[in-house]
Amino acid sequence: MDSALTQPTSFSTLIRTASHEQHTEAETSTFMGDLLGGRLGVDAFARYTEQLWFVYRALEDGAQSLRDDPVAGPFIRPELLRVAEIERDLAHMRGEGWRAGLTALPATAAYAARVEECARTWPGGYVAHHYTRYLGDLSGGQIIRGKAEKTWGFARKGDGVRFYVFEGIANPAEFKRSYRELLDGLDLVVPDELEKQRIVDECKRAFALNTALFRELGAEFPLSA
Numbered sequence: 760m761d762s763a764l765t766q767p768t769s770f771s772t773l774i775r776t777a778s779h780e781q782h783t784e785a786e787t788s789t790f791m792g793d794l795l796g797g798r799l800g801v802d803a804f805a806r807y808t809e810q811l812w813f814v815y816r817a818l819e820d821g822a823q824s825l826r827d828d829p830v831a832g833p834f835i836r837p838e839l840l841r842v843a844e845i846e847r848d849l850a851h852m853r854g855e856g857w858r859a860g861l862t863a864l865p866a867t868a869a870y871a872a873r874v875e876e877c878a879r880t881w882p883g884g885y886v887a888h889h890y891t892r893y894l895g896d897l898s899g900g901q902i903i904r905g906k907a908e909k910t911w912g913f914a915r916k917g918d919g920v921r922f923y924v925f926e927g928i929a930n931p932a933e934f935k936r937s938y939r940e941l942l943d944g945l946d947l948v949v950p951d952e953l954e955k956q957r958i959v960d961e962c963k964r965a966f967a968l969n970t971a972l973f974r975e976l977g978a979e980f981p982l983s984a
């Protein structure tokens with residue numbers, strides 16, 4: 760029999776396929792559509808970047824204690840870290856006092872709280888959030904960067920869009936390939952099928968948290984008809 764038919768689906772394929780529908784939903788949200796369509800001002804982009812600051816702080820603060828964890832540890836790589844980049848972007852867009860007026864939308868607070876909870880109590884769940892953000896940033900994030908540079912005149916890969924620039928990753932395609940290998944390697948440390956399914960479900964939840972954030976941003980930046 761053809762071995763491709765008998766081989767179980769790899770975890771990287773499973774998680775990608777299972778979140779495909781939510782990906783389309785996030786990608787086609789009104790806020791993203793308006794942002795990528797060049798219909799929103801730079802203030803909306805800055806507001807979005809501010810919300811990412813809360814999410815990545817949760818992801819990257821949470822990473823500290825997971826470095827040696829057998830499940831989450833291998834995913835934690837310094838070249839992915841985004842908080843410093845986001846802070847440079849915010850200083851550029853909002854000025855040096857960017858932190859003073861910064862507020863998290865309710866959806867952002869809920870998202871960051873869930874990431875923190877996973878980081879503290881459930882490494883597998885943390886991996887689901889890690890995957891959803893960082894692999895997305897390395898993929899569709901590049902499309903967002905290009906549009907932002909064009910729409911609001913940021914220097915190519917410069918201040919304002921540094922969040923989307925991974926200086927330490929020379930070959931994103933290769934990096935994504937090795938990341939998928941790490942996902943597939945979870946089979947060894949997470950042999951339990953039920954636990955793998957829970958991680959996939961958490962990934963869907965991560966997408967839903969992003970979509971909820973886009974909904975609130977969309978309500979804050981409605982297009983005047």
Ligand code: HEM
Nearest residue numbers: 775785786791795890891892894895898899900902966969
């Ligand atoms: C307008 C916004 C978006 C666009 C244009 C976009 C586009 C893309 C594209 C083209 C890929 C495929 C890249 C490849 O196969 O190498 C991709 C993958 C991915 N995106 Fe998005 N995306 C967007 C929003 C999002 C959002 C909001 C999230 C979640 C926060 C996300 C998470 C992901 C993930 C996790 C992958 C990797 C899938 C995998 O290969 O396992 N994307 N995106």
